[in-house]
Amino acid sequence: MSSFRRTQPPLHPFDAQIDIPLKSLTLGNGVPVYIIEAGTEDVIRFECVFRAGIIKESRPLLASTANMMLTEGSVNYTAEEINETLDYYGIFLNLQAERDTASLTAYFLSRYFEKAMELFAEILFRPVFPGTELEKLMMKRLNWYRINREKVQKIAGDRFLESVFGPAHPYGRQVAEADFEGLSPSILRDFHGNFYRPEDMAVIVSGRIPDSAVTSMEKHFGHLRSEKIQSPAAESPIEGLSVKKDHISKKGAVQTAVRIGSATINKRHPDYHGLKFLNVTLGGYFGSRLMKNLREDKGYTYGIHSIVSSFDKSGLWMISTEVGRENSSKAVEEIKKEIKLLMQKPVAADEMEVVGNYMAGELVRSFDGPMAIAESFRSAWEFGLDMSYFSKMMHTIRTITPEEVLQLANTYYNIEDLYEITAG
Amino acid sequence: MVDFRSYRLENGLRLIVNEDRSTPLVAMNILYDAGSRDEDSSLTGMAHLLEHLMYCGTENIREYDLPLQLAGGENNAFTNNDITNYYITLPAANVETAFWLESDRMLAPDFTEGKLEIQKNVVIEEFKQRYLNQPYGDAMLHLRPLAYKRHPYRWPTIGMEPAHIERIVVEDVRRFFDRHYNPGKAIVTLSGNITPGRAYELALKWFGSIPAGEEYVRNLPAEPEQTGERRHTVERNLPADALYKAWHMGPRSDPGFHTMDVITDLLAGGESGRLYNRLVRDLNLFSEINAYITSDIDPGLVIVSGKIMKGIDPETAEKAVVQVIQELKDTDPADYELEKVKNRYESSAVLSNTGILNKALKLSVFELLGDASGINSEVEAYRAVSKTMIRDAADRYLNPANCSTLYYIASKKKGK
Numbered sequence: 001m002s003s004f005r006r007t008q009p010p011l012h013p014f015d016a017q018i019d020i021p022l023k024s025l026t027l028g029n030g031v032p033v034y035i036i037e038a039g040t041e042d043v044i045r046f047e048c049v050f051r052a053g054i055i056k057e058s059r060p061l062l063a064s065t066a067n068m069m070l071t072e073g074s075v076n077y078t079a080e081e082i083n084e085t086l087d088y089y090g091i092f093l094n095l096q097a098e099r100d101t102a103s104l105t106a107y108f109l110s111r112y113f114e115k116a117m118e119l120f121a122e123i124l125f126r127p128v129f130p131g132t133e134l135e136k137l138m139m140k141r142l143n144w145y146r147i148n149r150e151k152v153q154k155i156a157g158d159r160f161l162e163s164v165f166g167p168a169h170p171y172g173r174q175v176a177e178a179d180f181e182g183l184s185p186s187i188l189r190d191f192h193g194n195f196y197r198p199e200d201m202a203v204i205v206s207g208r209i210p211d212s213a214v215t216s217m218e219k220h221f222g223h224l225r226s227e228k229i230q231s232p233a234a235e236s237p238i239e240g241l242s243v244k245k246d247h248i249s250k251k252g253a254v255q256t257a258v259r260i261g262s263a264t265i266n267k268r269h270p271d272y273h274g275l276k277f278l279n280v281t282l283g284g285y286f287g288s289r290l291m292k293n294l295r296e297d298k299g300y301t302y303g304i305h306s307i308v309s310s311f312d313k314s315g316l317w318m319i320s321t322e323v324g325r326e327n328s329s330k331a332v333e334e335i336k337k338e339i340k341l342l343m344q345k346p347v348a349a350d351e352m353e354v355v356g357n358y359m360a361g362e363l364v365r366s367f368d369g370p371m372a373i374a375e376s377f378r379s380a381w382e383f384g385l386d387m388s389y390f391s392k393m394m395h396t397i398r399t400i401t402p403e404e405v406l407q408l409a410n411t412y413y414n415i416e417d418l419y420e421i422t423a424g
Numbered sequence: 425m426v427d428f429r430s431y432r433l434e435n436g437l438r439l440i441v442n443e444d445r446s447t448p449l450v451a452m453n454i455l456y457d458a459g460s461r462d463e464d465s466s467l468t469g470m471a472h473l474l475e476h477l478m479y480c481g482t483e484n485i486r487e488y489d490l491p492l493q494l495a496g497g498e499n500n501a502f503t504n505n506d507i508t509n510y511y512i513t514l515p516a517a518n519v520e521t522a523f524w525l526e527s528d529r530m531l532a533p534d535f536t537e538g539k540l541e542i543q544k545n546v547v548i549e550e551f552k553q554r555y556l557n558q559p560y561g562d563a564m565l566h567l568r569p570l571a572y573k574r575h576p577y578r579w580p581t582i583g584m585e586p587a588h589i590e591r592i593v594v595e596d597v598r599r600f601f602d603r604h605y606n607p608g609k610a611i612v613t614l615s616g617n618i619t620p621g622r623a624y625e626l627a628l629k630w631f632g633s634i635p636a637g638e639e640y641v642r643n644l645p646a647e648p649e650q651t652g653e654r655r656h657t658v659e660r661n662l663p664a665d666a667l668y669k670a671w672h673m674g675p676r677s678d679p680g681f682h683t684m685d686v687i688t689d690l691l692a693g694g695e696s697g698r699l700y701n702r703l704v705r706d707l708n709l710f711s712e713i714n715a716y717i718t719s720d721i722d723p724g725l726v727i728v729s730g731k732i733m734k735g736i737d738p739e740t741a742e743k744a745v746v747q748v749i750q751e752l753k754d755t756d757p758a759d760y761e762l763e764k765v766k767n768r769y770e771s772s773a774v775l776s777n778t779g780i781l782n783k784a785l786k787l788s789v790f791e792l793l794g795d796a797s798g799i800n801s802e803v804e805a806y807r808a809v810s811k812t813m814i815r816d817a818a819d820r821y822l823n824p825a826n827c828s829t830l831y832y833i834a835s836k837k838k839g840k
Binding site for chain 2: 152
């Protein structure tokens with residue numbers, strides 16, 4: 001074999017360019033609009049964000065149902081008409097209620113900008129929450145819920161969140177079958193009136209934006225004002241369960257789902273960037289320690305991942321995998337071994353370099369094109385952060401030392417205090 | 425409009441380059457003309473298992489992922505009935521690492537018993553995770569052998585059963601690799617911040633010296649025409665009954681392909697499809713319903729699948745589906761409705777051209793189908809579908825005698 005194949009071609013440095021083409025303006029009623037003009041095709045990504053997530057709900061399913069019902073009928077259109085029109089203009093709509101926020105995200109051709117704004121104003125601010133559509137939606141959702149409860153991943157994941165954040169806090173609260181009854185149009189209207197206030201919306205537009213875009217947004221959104229005064233949602237404290245280890249038995253399952261982790265810091269914390277680095281080393285990429293050990297060396301699993309994600313009031317660290325039943329206790333043992341190793345021994349220089357370069361590449365990818373830039377922007381903006389969050393990430397990736405990683409592991413990997421949930 | 429240049433090396437390797445200066449990255453896609461349809465019927469799952477083994481190092485490069493991660497790259501792959509497809513994105517400055525890694529594993533992957541054993545375990549866990557341990561996860565394991573009696577589409581890409589994967593030995597892997605992983609069977613596509621000239625130069629340097637390898641002529645058994653309806657029922661302790669219906673259709677190259685795609689969109693595109701409006705929204709028979717074509721290269725399937733609401737018996741639900749399909753044959757769609765479906769195609773085609781990875785994959789697939797420039801004419805092909813074409817296609821394919829029906833129903837014994 002020719003020897004030139006044995007050596008990797010020379011590598012070149014490639015830091016992510018974070019100076020993005022961001023403009024911002026304010027509509028007549030104070031709505032902030034962030035505009036990211038970029039891309040090669042005449043397409044738009046349009047997103048409206050509200051602080052109307054699960055954390056604001058007084059009972060399970062309220063935030064998600066209010067969000068899903070937005071396209072189920074408005075003052076001027078029936079549910080069929082709304083969906084028919086969205087499809088006719090090739091507008092791909094995604095409605096989502098997450099833990100802290102609820103949003104409408106849409107992808108469409110630039111030439112339909114005006115039509116899209118007209119429709120979104122109708123969907124977001126003039127929904128009527130018809131009772132018959134609500135009843136049907138809840139029946140469908142109950143059906144989906146029952147199917148999901150058959151999945152060991154879902155069973156373990158739900159119990160994990162309940163354990164970490166506590167059953168009383170919206171981050172951890174579980175949905176039961178009875179919750180699918182009793183949501184009425186008036187409860188939804190109240191929630192909508194409180195939390196989908198036009199003045200509390202933020203808009204993020206990216207892509208090849210037509211000249212008339214600002215006029216269109218001003219016309220359809222800029223004059224809207226809400227009638228209600230926002231009543232703050234009751235806040236319950238985050239209080240994890242004292243039982244740290246639990247198994248939920250599922251008859252006939254051929255695999256066991258494993259979830260291990262704890263609450264942790266979020267994006268606003270100065271250690272967050274370093275914690276991300278530590279987490280990627282442990283289980284955040286294909287070459288991670290967990291993946292190498294449990295998949296590539298032992299063949300226990302198809303995949304294993306460790307994530308650190310941010311919520312407004314907390315953060316979450318979670319390791320997840322599905323393994324053959326017979327291997328589940330060995331898998332848990334190996335996971336803990338890898339965590340401990342990171343707490344005991346500094347990461348070697350060559351591994352530091354791989355993790356750093358992998359993360360730098362990811363950062364480049366998360367600024368590639370208008371859609372990715374908008375998603376990155378939103379993920380920082382949501383926490384009140386600006387683009388310096390990403391410059392700091394780049395800086396951390398390039399400068400963090402093995403000693404700092406070791407110290408982070410000892411600060412944040414509370415090995416004696418981990419939640420360990422299995423289902424199968 | 426996606427601009428590109430095409431090249432062919434002497435060993436038969438095809439190279440396509442789409443230069444896109446708006447990105448700091450390059451995507452490299454390598455499509456091998458080898459899928460699960462090329463497997464021995466007693467060793468199914470081979471193509472996909474080989475995909476896993478391709479990541480286990482070569483004689484020259486012991487580890488595949490490490491150098492790519494050092495270069496800031498990311499990669500993945502998928503296998504389906506027809507193709508095995510590998511892709512990488514990485515910063516443009518380090519693109520040569522992608523050429524180095526991909527050419528070396530086309531040349532000399534290092535298959536060993538030890539690596540094979542591990543990947544067999546990984547794949548069997550994947551089998552469990554995605555097909556056996558999921559509600560309805562094994563639907564295709566039942567539906568395929570019902571619809572296909574001879575053609576290799578009768579098994580899914582993961583394999584017929586874990587036992588097939590267990591019995592594969594290194595020689596089997598080597599044989600499959602030697603037969604299919606040759607330059608003449610590969611299409612390498614680059615999209616991103618690279619000039620066609622530079623890409624060609626690198627392709628010559630890294631892929632140019634790989635021997636052309638053995639000539640393989642695919643000769644698969646054709647599926648005989650189905651002449652009577654087929655039914656199968658699976659009893660499972662699941663919270664909702666489910667219905668699957670599959671009809672045979674023409675191959676990917678058939679002029680009627682786009683018509684069938686339009687039909688499935690009329691039926692279930694977006695939230696305004698007929699099946700959704702009628703059976704989910706109005707009649708509340710299903711909690712979800714889908715219609716799609718499998719898009720296979722050989723004659724594929726049109727599939728309708730839905731989860732049935734509690735208290736509705738599957739026969740009633742099925743009758744309602746058949747009724748909606750009958751209307752396609754009886755009445756032409758309105759202009760507005762047909763226009764809607766075509767607009768959705770245009771929108772999704774343009775949207776999918778915003779990413780370099782998507783462009784690289786689409787160019788590769790169109791090249792395999794005969795011409796990479798298909799990427800720029802697909803919208804027109806959909807625009808050309810007429811009401812007559814829809815009615816003819818529905819008449820021809822969507823008949824009981826051409827249909828296989830699968831029910832999932834709750835086990836008779838009560839409780840869990």
